Amino acid sequence: MSPNEPPVGLSDIELSSPQPNKDKMAPTKTSITLCWSGLIKKVLPPPVEASFLKGNIGGSGASTQQSQPLVAEKQILSNVSGFAYPGEVLALMGPSGSGKTTLLDCLSNRSAISEGSITLNGIPLQKQHKRMVAYVTQSDIFFEHLTVRDQLLYTALLRLPEKMDFKEKVAEVDRVIDQLKLNKCQDTPIMLISGGEKKRTNIGTELLTDPQIILLDEPTSGLDSTSAVALMRTLRVLAAEGKTILTSIHQPSSSVFQGFDKLCLLADGNMVYFGSPSDSLSYFEGQGFPCPASYNAADHVMDLLVVDSGVEAGDTKQKLIAAWDDDKTNKEAVSVVAKMNNSSGSVSGSIEEVAATNGTKWASSYLTQLKVLTHRAMRNSRSAIFTWLNFVKSAGLGVISGLIWFQLGEGESWVEDRAGFIFFAMTFWVFDSMFTAMMTFPPERAIIFKERSSGSYRLSAYFLSKTVAEAPLRLTLPFTYLVISYWLANLNPSAEAFFPFLVVQLMSVLAGESIGLLIGATVMDMQKAMVVGTLVSLAMMLSGGFFAEKMEDFVSWVQYFSPFKYSYHACLEIGFFDGVKCDGSGGLGSLCESVGTGNIAPGPDVVKFLGGNGTIAFNISMLMLMSVLCRLLAYYQLRRVKGEGRHA
């Protein structure tokens, strides 16, 4: 079929959906022929992690006794070729593990190929073409608290060109909502919508940019047959708009199968068939495998390749792999590329123009990314941090500790209790912020990776927005605690004491948060992060000088990385700067003996007696330094950590 021929198959389905607002989306209107030839993809299997439980249960045990052998590269795509024209829907089929996702990963430029070529209208696929190719991945991962409309709107604001105004972007969201029939659930949080609606939301986020090529990885998995057929109908509508569509699919119904324009069949990373679905039956019949009467053609084709389905299926698969002429398909693909190149400067020229007008790597400016991501992060954190439960926790804790240290006196006999109050306030909130922050990145990792691989925003914009959006919310809780407990405990009520105390408390929370972010970004796994966080925080607390005074040199350096130490010492300075009246109770021991009962022990001496050192300014500066440094390190760690994608 030539690029200009009308698509066959599902074309009888009525084109009821509204057409995209094409004027606004200019200049993305070049139809694209996608060709891939001689693709080979090899991977190095990841090294086996050291663990107590190496080897397999019931295995020979040999592997646990030998040192790990050098791992060989595994070839997961072997000489795979093909092409898809605009207006076509190409189905990618094959048993589980046959390489469908891997092929889509390569065609979307999310995974590098080892050999071969991929071209768009004859031009080799490059990074700047990323935004022409939409990739709807198998997993529908979103911020589940957002509604469908919010999700689409945030995507539109990030991924549609800067020159479109807000109203136009909202209009695009409306168009996609109509097109994918999401009207009914548009204001429902994603966590409450059905699987089919989630899948359509996933497709919608990719359609917003009006891409010319749409790749979908098993979009019908988990859908009932009616929803699956409806989805395929939507794909046909999109193809009719001139888009090139490739979708992997497991078990299409007979009508859906026959409605595809092309079928690419894979087994163990090898091609088994490439051509029209209807011709596939005569091809397999020619190979000695006729489709039984009244049998679903798609099931028949799959049965030939799935080992469990028949006694000889393993042999059948190998026979069909051997029978397929890879070179012939390769030549066809190469000749399509040559045709594209000859037919033009015009066609290939126009794709370069589109790539160039798509402009920089990012659709929106840095400032827009920052604004949109901050807004989204505030939305998310409002539901995660700003909950009434958290407020009850902070206020309740304030009341409890205020009652425990109720109306403390000022004399020598109260020194220990006042130091205890300070110690608790400075440790609990650092712990709290550290552990909350640790949980920030691991759950968002998959979403960040997915959004960034479609070129939505810079990592630094995400990181900065998260910091800007969450810090004020995080600070509100310790603030609530302190306001209540400070007055109940009757600490120095003067503004010179309260506000510095508050500043230190908030700085210590920021430092704890930064350490938590660093741990979370480094480990990126909730369970491991909990273990590392517990060890790090306990090491910092124990070394902070409260429990052990004479540490060996080889371990005492840890105290200099302890936010507990700096915040506690700063608050001792603040809490006792007026000095303490000696009352003969012995609370300040030798210090009051030398000063004499009834006299005031000077503030600096009291602080020294309690083990504090450094000025308030020094201790606050150290907290600030830790905050900034750990946050920067967390950012670099986040850059380093790739997504969960196998080919990342």
Ligand SMILES: Nc1ncnc2c1ncn2[C@@H]1O[C@H](COP(=O)(O)OP(=O)(O)OP(=O)(O)O)[C@@H](O)[C@H]1O
């Ligand atoms: N990074 C990797 N390291 C090792 N093996 C890999 C890697 N990536 C893919 N594979 C293997 O390559 C094969 C093809 O995987 P792929 O996910 O592409 O198959 P699939 O046809 O999409 O399967 P399914 O239909 O189950 O999703 C599988 O055997 C898989 O285990």
